Amino acid sequence: EDKVVQSPLSLVVHEGDTVTLNCSYEVTNFRSLLWYKQEKKAPTFLFMLTSSGIEKKSGRLSSILDKKELFSILNITATQTGDSAIYLCAVLSSGTYKYIFGTGTRLKVLA
Amino acid sequence: DTGVSQNPRHKITKRGQNVTFRCDPISEHNRLYWYRQTLGQGPEFLTYFQNEAQLEKSRLLSDRFSAERPKGSFSTLEIQRTEQGDSAMYLCASSYLDRGDTEAFFGQGTRLTVV
Numbered sequence: 001e002d003k004v005v006q007s008p009l010s011l012v013v014h015e016g017d018t019v020t021l022n023c024s025y026e027v028t029n030f031r032s033l034l035w036y037k038q039e040k041k042a043p044t045f046l047f048m049l050t051s052s053g054i055e056k057k058s059g060r061l062s063s064i065l066d067k068k069e070l071f072s073i074l075n076i077t078a079t080q081t082g083d084s085a086i087y088l089c090a091v092l093s094s095g096t097y098k099y100i101f102g103t104g105t106r107l108k109v110l111a
Numbered sequence: 112d113t114g115v116s117q118n119p120r121h122k123i124t125k126r127g128q129n130v131t132f133r134c135d136p137i138s139e140h141n142r143l144y145w146y147r148q149t150l151g152q153g154p155e156f157l158t159y160f161q162n163e164a165q166l167e168k169s170r171l172l173s174d175r176f177s178a179e180r181p182k183g184s185f186s187t188l189e190i191q192r193t194e195q196g197d198s199a200m201y202l203c204a205s206s207y208l209d210r211g212d213t214e215a216f217f218g219q220g221t222r223l224t225v226v
Binding site: 004006034036041042043044045048088090096097098099100101102103104106 | 115142144146151152153154155156159161166167200202204208213214215216217218219220
């Protein structure tokens with residue numbers, strides 16, 4: 001069965017810290033991996049990764065995929081209180097084109 | 112286009128009642144997904160459509176759940192004889208498959224509380 005596992009489940013840091021969130025997967029017919037941020041209701045899209053070793057970057061956030069080891073990391077540098085959210089990892093399967101989500105990492109950034 | 116729209120935003124119902132939720136996807140999107148999310152968990156796949164065809168339904172979904180997308184545009188999710196365990200956030204998402212790799216866009220969700 002397809003599976004996406006995220007770690008840690010929760011994390012508390014202080015403003016200015018750097019955090020690394022992990023996502024590993026076991027999915028048949030992998031197509032792409034996506035990161036979302038969920039603050040209150042709707043998850044909002046951050047990154048889509050399809051190729052190994054190519055870093056995607058947006059401001060203080062960056063992400064990279066390792067298709068050989070089947071994992072991805074999301075880095076957030078110089079964290080701010082506005083980064084407090086649940087970060088979701090999802091994998092898109094090319095067989096079914098279904099997004100399979102992990103349980104998420106709940107990040108809390110303290111002022 | 113204002114994105115994916117879900118109605119109602121909140122629903123409180125008594126156990127045993129039927130409820131129906133609506134999702135209006137982004138207009139040109141041909142894929143529509145329903146997910147359920149409970150506290151501390153990621154979105155759990157329920158079902159999805161390509162145009163009007165329902166392509167997959169989670170085996171975790173009981174027969175009390177049914178979804179339709181009659182004209183390949185909006186979709187409805189009905190839960191019959193609700194149970195307290197159905198209390199959750201129900202999320203709808205849409206995407207456009209034929210544009211290669213693409214992200215799913217989510218609605219604000221419908222929070223269901225069964226009392």
